[in-house]
Amino acid sequence: MKKKDIKILLVDDEPDILEIVGYNLSNEGYQVFTAENGHEGVKKAKKEQPHLIILDVMMPEMDGIEACELIRKNPDLNNTIVTFLTARGEDYSQVAGFDAGADDYITKPVKPKVLVSKVQALLRRFKEEDVSDTVKVGNLVINRDEYKITSKGKEIILPRKEFELLSLLASKPGKVFKRDEILDTVWGNEVVVGGRTIDVHIRKLREKLGDDSFKTIKGVGYKFVD
Amino acid sequence: MKKKDIKILLVDDEPDILEIVGYNLSNEGYQVFTAENGHEGVKKAKKEQPHLIILDVMMPEMDGIEACELIRKNPDLNNTIVTFLTARGEDYSQVAGFDAGADDYITKPVKPKVLVSKVQALLRRFKEEDVSDTVKVGNLVINRDEYKITSKGKEIILPRKEFELLSLLASKPGKVFKRDEILDTVWGNEVVVGGRTIDVHIRKLREKLGDDSFKTIKGVGYKFVD
DNA sequence: AGAATTAATGCAAAAGTGATGCCAAAAAAT
DNA sequence: ATTTTTTGGCATCACTTTTGCATTAATTCT
Incomplete structure (x- = not known):
């Protein structure tokens, strides 16, 4: 204006x-x-x-x-x-x-x-007031500022790693993120974690946001779908 | 800023x-x-x-x-x-x-x-100049001029650090302030204080303004909610 | 094609880590 | 002298990662 x-x-x-x-x-x-x-x-x-x-x-x-x-x-x-x-x-x-x-x-x-x-x-x-740092993806609203997710009007608070993992996947719905990519982005290049770490987090997200939001591409990685 | x-x-x-x-x-x-x-x-x-x-x-x-x-x-x-x-x-x-x-x-x-x-x-x-003397946030009224807070009509006098911490958090209700940000703003870039300083102040604010006004996002920081 | 083999992922519980809460006391400020 | 601020030590709790095994999907073999 x-x-x-x-x-x-x-x-x-x-x-x-x-x-x-x-x-x-x-x-x-x-x-x-x-x-x-x-x-x-x-x-x-x-x-x-x-x-x-x-x-x-x-x-x-x-x-x-x-x-x-x-x-x-x-x-x-x-x-x-x-x-x-x-x-x-x-x-x-x-x-x-x-x-x-x-x-x-x-x-x-x-x-x-x-x-x-x-x-x-x-x-x-x-x-x-209207322009808070917020991104809409499908039926999700990701608010980095407030570290919270709104899914179908319901507010969900996620722990840090889960939040960042979701942020990443949801940043490009449909795109398959390789495990390496995910590790690089969410964990950082230097950090080394065991092989089961990612899928445990994926499981938690599935528990919280519904099974069908996350698809596994075996041998490759995961993708978020809306 | x-x-x-x-x-x-x-x-x-x-x-x-x-x-x-x-x-x-x-x-x-x-x-x-x-x-x-x-x-x-x-x-x-x-x-x-x-x-x-x-x-x-x-x-x-x-x-x-x-x-x-x-x-x-x-x-x-x-x-x-x-x-x-x-x-x-x-x-x-x-x-x-x-x-x-x-x-x-x-x-x-x-x-x-x-x-x-x-x-x-x-x-x-x-x-x-840019900061208002007085700002209303939720049920709080913050008066920078006179260093006092009014909550539900009741007047509360806070010590300097507590006041500034509250001012910061309440300036953007809902927004999560990282510990670094808080240190930068309230304490200043040069000052170095121990790791327990912030949460002690948060605790004091919680004692005075009610537990649920301040939410901890573990691994990230704190936010004020109204 | 169907069975067997192999690899990757899912899962639950346990263990580990690290951040935060809390206290009491020291240090600084007023 | 009193109030505010900071500190250090612990306890605790939330989150993260590991572990071991089950399950599932892909690949290979007959």
């Missing part, structure tokens, strides 16, 4: 803040909307579906917390990031804010640079 | 400088790119999006100041730190440099050690 397609809604009752923060964000290329109180904020949020909402806590009419709660109740705004703007040391608002469903909060006074990089960080984090 | 993921762009017309500075930074583990004049520098900056640019002031074709101005105009390079490289006593360039948007400057001749520690300091500052 390009910067100019990203919408940010700014809600604060102080025009000064609105202006300076708004200016900096516009300058960065974001599309900025503003509102001067909670009511208006919620209304604009519904209308514009912003990606990020920066919400002052202390406001007349409707404070930020209440507004946030309303926003969170709206299913259309589920993916929206909400950040509070609060004076340093206002402990209560922090806790209450997070309870209300905020994702982060920024302390006033805000330095433009800090603000901008914070906004960028938030949007980045938000983006990255 | 790991060192090897940090990109540094070096722009100087003297190959000697390029080599010695580049060598020292590569040696530290950074990813180093080089360019021999302003034009090339700006081009590479756009392409590689480095985190830090070290820019010689006096160069043919396009001098550092002009290059810096161009860099600063590019919104994608807003988070990039620019530091000038200048001969001692070139007062004028200093002033002009800061005007052009530089963050720091380094005087030639450069001593490797000084250079490296300066680079580290700059990157640290950069990092801190």
